[in-house]
Amino acid sequence: VTPLQRKVEDRIRRSGPLAVADYMALTLSDPDHGYYTTRDPLGATGDFVTAPEISQMFGEMIGLWCAVAWQQSGAPRTIRLVELGPGRGTLMADALRAAATLPPFRDAIELHLVETSPVLRARQHETLGDAVAGWHETLDDVPAGPMLAIANEFFDALPIRQYQRTGEGWRERLVGLGEDGRLCFTLAPMPAAPDTLPRAASVAANGQIVERCPQAEAILRTLARRLARDGGAALIVDYGPAESGPGETLQAVRGHAFHDPLEAPGTADLTAHVDFATLAACARDEGAATFGPIPQGAFLRRIGIARRLSRLLAGADENAADSLRRGYDRLIDGDGMGTLFKVLGVAAPGVGIPAGFETGRSP
Ligand SMILES: C[S@@+](CC[C@H](N)C(=O)[O-])C[C@H]1O[C@@H](n2cnc3c(N)ncnc32)[C@H](O)[C@@H]1O
Numbered sequence: 387v388t389p390l391q392r393k394v395e396d397r398i399r400r401s402g403p404l405a406v407a408d409y410m411a412l413t414l415s416d417p418d419h420g421y422y423t424t425r426d427p428l429g430a431t432g433d434f435v436t437a438p439e440i441s442q443m444f445g446e447m448i449g450l451w452c453a454v455a456w457q458q459s460g461a462p463r464t465i466r467l468v469e470l471g472p473g474r475g476t477l478m479a480d481a482l483r484a485a486a487t488l489p490p491f492r493d494a495i496e497l498h499l500v501e502t503s504p505v506l507r508a509r510q511h512e513t514l515g516d517a518v519a520g521w522h523e524t525l526d527d528v529p530a531g532p533m534l535a536i537a538n539e540f541f542d543a544l545p546i547r548q549y550q551r552t553g554e555g556w557r558e559r560l561v562g563l564g565e566d567g568r569l570c571f572t573l574a575p576m577p578a579a580p581d582t583l584p585r586a587a588s589v590a591a592n593g594q595i596v597e598r599c600p601q602a603e604a605i606l607r608t609l610a611r612r613l614a615r616d617g618g619a620a621l622i623v624d625y626g627p628a629e630s631g632p633g634e635t636l637q638a639v640r641g642h643a644f645h646d647p648l649e650a651p652g653t654a655d656l657t658a659h660v661d662f663a664t665l666a667a668c669a670r671d672e673g674a675a676t677f678g679p680i681p682q683g684a685f686l687r688r689i690g691i692a693r694r695l696s697r698l699l700a701g702a703d704e705n706a707a708d709s710l711r712r713g714y715d716r717l718i719d720g721d722g723m724g725t726l727f728k729v730l731g732v733a734a735p736g737v738g739i740p741a742g743f744e745t746g747r748s749p
Pocket residue numbers: 422428436437438439470471472473474477500501502503506523537538539540543544
């Protein structure tokens with residue numbers, strides 16, 4: 387029994403079952419025992435590997451995308467470059483190296499990181515050092531002004547609420563204690579208020595589960611309001627379908643393998659698919675334009691990753707060339723990350739179509 391499991395069980399005994407979102411928030415971010423609070427989970431020896439940890443080309447291409455977005459935003463003298471959930475700081479280190487090829491952009495950057503984990507803040511400090519102007523708990527704390535924001539595998543870590551359609555209407559899904567004393571899923575006795583349900587509820591059949599991430603929606607609204615007011619653009623990369631739909635996607639991963647989300651909380655990563663269509667609608671509601679989502683592989687190819695690969699291969703020995711080719715294939719793979727992961731662009735009206743996208747939707 388993990389210390390966090392004891393804490394969750396005590397809380398349930400005291401105040402009743404927890405919403406899935408509250409369980410997820412405790413599991414990931416409890417100040418003493420939360421998954422992200424207590425560890426660096428990334429890499430081969432950790433629990434999962436992300437795109438920037440697979441290849442330097444991922445962060446480099448995003449750095450170049452930012453340079454173009456800065457020019458499209460009127461090349462402001464200062465721009466906040468903001469990363470949400472920067473992990474080890476690898477993406478940003480690669481992006482800054484690429485950004486340095488355009489000195490006026492490099493000189494305009496003021497780097498802000500939004501990160502709640504003290505362990506990962508320390509890693510980011512090791513990687514990025516003095517390049518960081520400030521760390522923040524939330525996007526609201528980043529100073530106002532033109533902004534370029536990046537989020538890779540950030541939104542999938544935010545707590546979701548789940549609702550199930552039953553013969554008696556919609557019920558919120560909760561985490562409670564079973565008769566055997568173990569954590570189990572259960573349903574709220576009272577119906578869920580209709581305005582708390584996600585859009586996918588209207589097409590769900592009896593027994594199906596729908597999900598909603600209120601925190602992600604709130605962050606998108608803040609982001610879009612700021613972009614519309616001060617200028618700039620954002621890139622959101624994560625896994626999830628392009629269209630909203632019913633389905634249960636909460637999953638736990640530990641040691642690169644799937645894990646029971648209710649077993650040994652605090653020792654496995656918990657995530658859910660990102661509902662891109664809902665996030666894009668929130669952004670347009672607040673006055674920003676949206677682009678995509680499009681598959682990660684298509685996005686990277688359109689912004690020139692093949693050319694970057696050729697440049698790097700030209701100076702690489704056999705071992706390095708092999709690793710570059712493998713990284714490239716994983717990032718754009720049609721059966722893996724290249725299609726599973728999507729890229730959503732958000733921009734102030736007037737920025738035009740950001741690099742990598744072909745069309746967009748106005749606010
Ligand atoms: C899956 S990791 C992705 C890391 C990095 N972007 C990458 O691609 O390697 C999620 C990141 O988001 C951070 N994080 C999770 N929940 C957060 C929250 N509510 N606010 C800020 N950061 C959060 C984690 O500490 C971690 O840095």
